[in-house]
Amino acid sequence: MNRKSSYLNIEFLSACPEAKLYPEDFGHEVAICGRSNSGKSSIINALANSKKLAKTSNTPGRTQSINFFSINNDTNYKLVDLPGYGYAKASKKMQKDWGRQITGYMNSRDSLRAIILIMDIRHPFQKTDLDFLAWCRQYELPVQLLLNKADKLSRSKGLNVLYASKKELSDLEMLNEPLLFSARTHDGVDQLSKYILSWVEST
Ligand SMILES: Nc1nc2c(ncn2[C@@H]2O[C@H](COP(=O)(O)OP(=O)(O)O)[C@@H](O)[C@H]2O)c(=O)[nH]1
Ligand SMILES: [Mg+2]
Incomplete structure (x- = not known):
């Protein structure tokens, strides 16, 4: 597939610090x-081939609202950027707030169709990731693992992490194949775009 054709048209809809601000729960996200x-x-920026759609940051723990985006100009199809967990320097209260926000979102959204779980390929399967994975299982949703920042490792080291991750996931009975990804080089964008479209377009 021509790389250009695999980018998604993603537009920012809203940033929601509270559940009552979420867009209406219809369609697929x-x-x-x-x-x-x-x-x-x-x-999210890589999927849209944009540099500034979603704010990136060198300071971890910035995104504290849940951010909704539409996909391909159809508000039935949404992408949702959840606040990051596991920032070591966050206060206990902040960690609790994040946990509450993420569980609140996941427990309440009928339109949720799949979870994309991002790990830094250099530090995969940290305790918080394992907790999150264990907790995801109750939802019976596809969980797609992306091993991001693959550009930071050699190809062979990246493949080693990929194989180890496959094993780790199959031990957890999670069957979606992990994907090597780089938001910097856009490696993996084609595949991820296809997955996202298949999840949101399924009924
Ligand atoms: N080398 C490299 N850096 C990345 C990649 N993805 C993100 N980053 C950097 O990692 C930092 C955190 O990224 P951000 O998207 O804000 O992470 P978030 O907190 O999970 O939303 C930023 O400095 C990004 O430029 C990647 O694939 N490769
Ligand atoms: Mg962010």
Whole structure:
């Protein structure tokens, strides 16, 4: 596939610090989760081939609202940027607020169709990731793992992490194949765009 044709048209809809501000719960949406600084916002930008759609940051723990985006000009299809978990320097209260926000969102959204879980390929499967994965299982939703920042490792080291991650996921009985990804080089964008469209377009 021609790379250009695989970018999604993504537009910002709203930033919601509270559940009552969420857009109406209809249609189909896919949520992006992961540790703070794993590259969630950068991945949304990569999917749209944009530099500034979602704010990226060198300071972890900035995104504290849940951000909704429309996909391909259809507000039935949404992408949702969840606040990052596991930022070591966050206060207990902040961590609790994040936890509450993410669980509140996931427990309440009928339109949620799939979760994209982002890990920094250099630090995969941290305790908070494992907690989150274990907790995701109750939803019976596809969980797609992206090993992001693959540009930071050699190809062979990246593949080693990919194979180890496959094993780790199959031990958890999670069957979606992990994907090597780089928000910087756009490696993996074609595949992820296809997955997202298949999840939101399924009924
Ligand atoms: N080298 C590299 N850096 C990345 C990649 N994705 C994100 N980053 C950097 O990682 C930092 C955190 O990214 P951000 O998207 O804000 O993470 P978020 O907190 O999960 O939304 C920023 O400095 C990004 O430029 C990637 O694929 N490769
Ligand atoms: Mg972010």
